[in-house]
Amino acid sequence: MNRPMRPKNLRKPPPKKPSNNQKDPVGVYCRVRPLSNEDGECCIEVISNGTIQLHAPDGLKANRNGEFKETQYTFKKVFGLKTSQIELFEDVAKPLVDDLLHGKNGLLFTYGVTGSGKTFTMTGSAGQGGLLPRSLDMLFNSIGPFQAKRYVFKPDDKNGMEVQNQVDALLDRQKRESQQSVPKTPSSRQRLDPEFADMINPREACRADGVDEDSSYSVFVSYIEIYNNYIYDLLEEVPFDPIKPKPPQSKILREDQNHNMYVAGCTEVEVKSTEEAFEVFWRGQKKRRIANTQLNRESSRSHSVFIIKLAQAPLDADGDNILQDKEQVNVNQLCLVDLAGSERTSRTNAQGSRLREAGNINQSLMTLRTCIEVLRENQMCGTNKMVPYRDSKITHLFKNYFDGEGKVRMVVCVNPKADDYEETLLVMRFAEMTQEVEVARPEDRPICGFTAGRRHRNQAFKEELARQLEQRGGPINGEYPSVMPQLLHSFPPLPPCEIVDCTDDQTLPRLIQVLEKRYSIRKVMVEEYNKAANMLKSKLKEFDGSIVSKETFIQEQRGKLGQKDSIISSQKAEVDRLEKKVKMLEYKIDILQKTTNIYEVDKRTLQQELESRDLKLQREASDKRRMEARLQGVVSDTKHKWEKECERRVNAKQLEMQNRLWVKDEKLKQLTAIVTETKSDWPEKETPQRPSRQRDRGPTKRSASPSPSPMPTGLPARPPHRRSRSAGAEKWVDHKPANGLDLGTVMQPHIPNAITVAVPNENVLSKCDKYVLTHQEVASDGEIQTKLFKGEVFKTRSGGQAVEFTDIETLRQQCPTSSSRKRRSSESSLSQPEGNMETRCSVAIQMRTGSGGAPEYQQSGYQKRRKPSDQ
Known part of the structure; x- marks a missing residue:
């Protein structure tokens, strides 16, 4: 019987959007930076836990004649001047890391004016770790005992992951160790700076709850920057050439099979600890473009994106090995974005390359603002305008998050000094508008259909087996319980027995004494050996006596196992049937969903056409009424004119007939x-x-x-006509x-x-x-x-x-x-x-x-x- 061939899917369809219409607004938080100068004028006041108030500086009020007034802005939460890094992490980044461990994506970015504390909020300093190191620490604290060995997960260069077998992973590890033995470039010898070696206090370490213990995890990190609307890989290893250094090459954005955007050719480094991950981050941080301006000594001249990618795959039914199935691998990522600060060239006096950098930064931030405005208008007014994601690399890279692929959160950093009041006012307006944008809530993705607790049961079985062996006198860690090792360690060595002088009377007695001791120890060892042999013989006899009963027990268990196998086979057949049915139903659901979408599009098109035709009919009716009124006026004028013309012609005809009659x-x-x-x-x-x-x-x-x-x-019927009515x-x-x-006569x-x-x-x-x-x-x-x-x-x-x-x-x-x-x-x-x-x-x-x-x-x-x- 020939089975029909299934058509090959050249491209995997995009993931289904959540069927429910639940949406969450973009979480916008505000953090106020302390003033560097205590005597400086402050223009921001924290009123409550979620509200701040802006006061216009006195000089600005005098110059603008009271144009600026006191304005209040509301956020999801406001972090005041005394907020610690751990408090900020608990409210902002910890829920995103928890979602990452449960199969959901997340996007967190900082926004604000130059010098408002964005980099400190994201990175932190010595003893005050920011959002990035704390997120890494929480992630590794949660998956530490469940991490896979290195190179078991391998990127496929298409924004996905593959699972390698143990042999291939071992070969890759050996290759990596051989490459690390001889470093190629000076950058490979760099280590983490001592200043940032202990950014997180061990007492502040946190852990996520509900981590799937039946899965194996691996963490990959990548670090890129967007400079002048070009994407550069900060972790790319470039061969060191002191004579003619090679400039970095820009990367391009591509779309994977799930219609998600990613940076093609970006370096993804597998890390196994917080220290190793932060070391990779700091290696890329040294390559990031910063410059000294009048507003900030170390001003970021590019947008940096640190991507934490978590690969998760379930264990097999025994709980020992990872399933070698790419479809079961779940890859999620958390993007931590440090946006460059907006600035005015009139304040920085930027020239040359600094001026070009500032223009590109402001242009990309304006594109982000435009995308947020269009999304807000589409959601509030029901329009369907195209969001200009492609106008900037930063918006094009994260368009999937605004389309419902994960949570989006923003930390607005503000500087309360009076000089930044106008820029801070624009930032507040943008943050207020961003809070009105809603993003679809992602659903939980199941990993595998095996029963839970496989790893725990396997470990418990190993412990029970070791305990039973110990009770039976079997090997414990490869050795038998006896005093033989102690006797071997107490066995005295032979002293030097060389006799140089004939009068030497100490060497031979010392040698005799040692030999006697060794002989006594040998006798004890022989006794222990015989005792162990006798014990072993008795155990063997007991074992031989219990073999028959065990054989019968084994036969019974085999019968029960056969019954279980038949039940399992029937259940497998039922599962296959249900899976086919589920696939058929999913196929029908897809067809119905596509048909529904087509009908909805047709419905919207017909409604728009109907509305346009209604407007056209209304315009035609108004034109018709206007034309009727105009024609009525023309008809009345023409009627009046022809009545006069007919009357005149009748009078002329009457006069002509009278003249003929007179003649x-x-x-x-x-x-x-x-x-x-x-x-x-x-x-x-x-x-x-x-x-x-x-x-x-x-x-x-x-x-x-x-x-x-x-x-x-008689006179003619027409009366005399006056020469002129003037x-x-x-x-x-x-x-x-x-x-x-001029005729020169009176006829003028x-x-x-x-x-x-x-x-x-x-x-x-x-x-x-x-x-x-x-x-x-x-x-x-x-x-x-x-x-x-x-x-x-x-x-x-x-x-x-x-x-x-x-x-x-x-x-x-x-x-x-x-x-x-x-x-x-x-x-x-x-x-x-x-x-x-x-x-x-x-x-x-x-x-x-x-x-x-x-x-x-x-x-x-x-x-x-x-x-x-x-x-």
Whole structure:
């Protein structure tokens, strides 16, 4: 039966986040440094166990006119001026070491201004060990009897650990001993300075409770610094070259299979005691970059990170050896970070490399502040902004801790002197904001499924076995209980037996005496030997007699053992079945979790899309209402305009029809008169002409005729139109172009109470309510005629001014000689004796609508008719 092949997992999935939503805020503590000068002004006052108050210095208040006021800040705990190092360790670092022993990670860093006591809080001094040496001492005091031999745990250069067998570990230990016999570099000969040899008082040593005795432990330490946003390994052994020393190489950050960040290629040293670990720390501390500034004699110019990594693996079922399974190895770490202090270049007067270092330090601290602000905004406002961890190495290295991979604690160190007040105020604000950030609480990780107490039971079994052997007279530590060793030690040596003189009577008696003593001791030894042999023979006989009963007992025990084996095999089968079921359920849970995440992402996306569409619909509805209001205004304006236009056109049409009706009536009257009169009685009559309503500025011209015809008594339907409305109270804008010609006649238009402009603008139009444009052009007869385009000024909806043209007036000059010529030619044609008499019937005035919507007047042509006799 072919089993289906399982797909190979190229990469281990990330560890599951805690299923519960329990979160803990970042623990922020405050430590106030004592003033170096007793007479100096203090700006910090400790009010209670968790509150401090900042007082602005007197000089700063006077310069800033009371801008700075007294402000209080609250922390998880405040450590005053008289706080000891052990008190600080008990409250801050001890819980992190306890979590490290129970499979949880931790991050502790100090933050503050330059010279505020960060390095002293982390490292300490002689007799006053800081957080780092006390954490190491507590760790080794807790796991001292349970440590594995050196090189049993080995780093795999991928932020993990491997378990070696006893042979490989022995070979590595021999190799290390051979390398230590011949040191390569002067740094390998360095030892711990006597000043820091006894930093911890043995009476202050502490131990963790609840350490798993069925596991084996090993501690690895590494020490790095972040200088100018580059990572350097302080424990890296560089070959010593006095002529051309090799500069240190920077390291890079990488991500392991569990998506945790680590420094690739960093040296990890296995240590077995507090002294050895602190010796490694001090070896790297001497390589750290420090400088002398105006604010601090030994100012740290880089961020230092001391990583304590604890490897833990369970023992086998017998409690003797470590399980050779990499999956059972649990690796946790505690990071102790000493951040460089923020400083102002105006106070330090830094130049050159010091100025560059200060800029990089302040930039990295600003990136840390920005990450904390974004995390706080995401948690409090429900946003999902990207946290800029990658902008700085210090934030990129510890981003996993803020994502829920361990506890985070910060010690804010402050200097109460008045010169640091403004920088201390910024530090307090950052600490207050950091306390509002919450980190997911990590869960306990089980190590192995074996029963507890395996190591203790194995030791008890060895002790019981030794006790039974001792009762039976067996070997105790490889020897039998007898007086034989005492007799051997009391056996006298032979004296010198050389006889030089024949008269010597002392040598032989002394030799005889010694031989007799040795012979007596030999007899006692033979007796003891025989007694032991007889005792052994009796024991053997007793043992032979009990063999049969023991064989039967062994057979019974073998039967019971067979039953137990069958039970164990059935239980193993059940365990395998349950494990398969658990794996299947875990697989289904992963699928459901991924599906839930996908659905949640889709839900958020759809909610955002729905919200955007709702906003879009609201905007469209408001635009629609605004457009409807605008269209209603336009419709009303257009309706009013067309009503006026229709009314004007109806009036013009009525006037035109009345004029046509009048012309027809006149023609009928003329025809009636022609028909009724005889040919001999026809007098010369002048065709009646209706007065023209041309809008010419010159005198009205009439055609002369021999005899006037009857004039209609009725007037046209349109009343006489005034020449100009500018004579009223309205104010006019007289637009006269600059290129106009002066004709030198009375035909020049003049409008009183008007503003004359060459180019109109909005300010002029806003002051008037009428508008007239003067335009000159050449007429068909070659004369220059003037047109006046008149209109009304009104305000638009957008707040501007507009003009609507309503009338056009035409001013034209005519020569009287041309009209007299026409009259004479018409009179001569009427007085011909031949008799084909032509009569001018009528002269009509037609009114048409111009392009500007105003009436335009034109004179119609003459219509000629013949007499009835000529037809």
